[in-house]
Amino acid sequence: MQYENPKIPEGINVTKVHPLKTFAILVSGLLVMLLVGAWLLGFGGGYLASKIPYSQEQRIADSYEGDAGLEQTELLRYLQALADKLSQQMNLEDGMDITIHYVDEGVDNAFATIGGHIFLYRGLLEKLPHENALAMLVAHEIAHVKHRDPIVSIGRGAAISVGMKLLLGDASPSLLGNAGLLTQMRFGRDMETKADQAGLVAVNTIYGGVTGALALFEILDGIEDNGLVKSPEFLSTHPASENRLDELREIANRNGWSMDNTPVPFPEFFNRSLLLR
Amino acid sequence: MIFQILLILVLLILGYFVGSHLEKKHYQSIIKREEMLRDIPAVASKILPPGSENFNQVLVMGNVTISVDYFKRFLAALHNFFGGRVTSYESLLDRARREAILRMKEEAAVLKATLVLNIKYETASIYKGGGKAIGSVEVLAYGTAMIPKASIDAV
Known part of the structure; x- marks a missing residue:
């Protein structure tokens, strides 16, 4: 019989890639692809959201009215007056009203959200030494409102979650739920830096120096150090306070702003109101 | 969400290690048995060689079903997205074809055949039914075993 069975080399039918x-x-x-897609969606969503008129933004935010107890205490009146003074200084657009909400919780936090609502927590206020630091904090949050950061952030988040919903088939049921608006507010680091700078300018104009303003970042730095885990800067949206402090000092130096002005103390009732509750 | 990702990761790692271990063992067995059955050529030709009147012809076949591990399936799904060679399935089909031929030859060897002519493959994929049921492939090899009449006489 003329057939033979040669030995065939191994692996010829398989691509040799690990x-x-x-x-x-x-x-x-x-x-x-996912990251680029998410970035594009976020960028587009943020851009579109920045075109939403402020009046519409306020309409969306109406749900916050009253929820933080708009009971007119002495403390709240004082905080609101400070915010009004700062927002006048910061040339907010017509119709951009700032509403301060005081939250009686021991959390070291403060944030701005859509519709010009700024939430200040007792925990952080207790740590502030004088009015200048408080003014810097409020001015920073007002600057977020002025730059439309909250609505841009929501636009980004909504666009990304719609994209994920399309891709994965399901996502959280409410895209613009109240919880999302309040807790998922994330500002980019560039937003934070710009807000710092705008706030610093306002505080310098009102108080004739930046001493107290810089004190705020020293306090924030202390809060970070006390944390159990200190996340490296690239993971966090807020620039590390030491870096912020250096940057702001440099700005003050460049502009020749005073860094040894005497801070304005809190009015007599301030600490009492904090403790009262 | 995190639990799902962890589950997928565990399945991937398990699929990769178990799958490649089994594949390695299977290949070792295939190569060994191919060597043993080397003296029975398997030919696709339909034409009976001269002198075929001295042979009896019997249908022989070998059948195998091989399943794909989680890792290979995951890789194939990625290939489905990007296109290109589905490299993770190549070795799977290679093993299935060779195993089917081997089983056919083993049957032929039992019959004391010296040659298998007119061999053909049939393949079927077994994944229809459940949407996420694991995919497997069936290969059937069959041919005409040529058994020398002398060897039958001798029995």
């Missing part, structure tokens, strides 16, 4: 290598290439390709 499966883990293929896996790494494909997965990283997919991740890059």
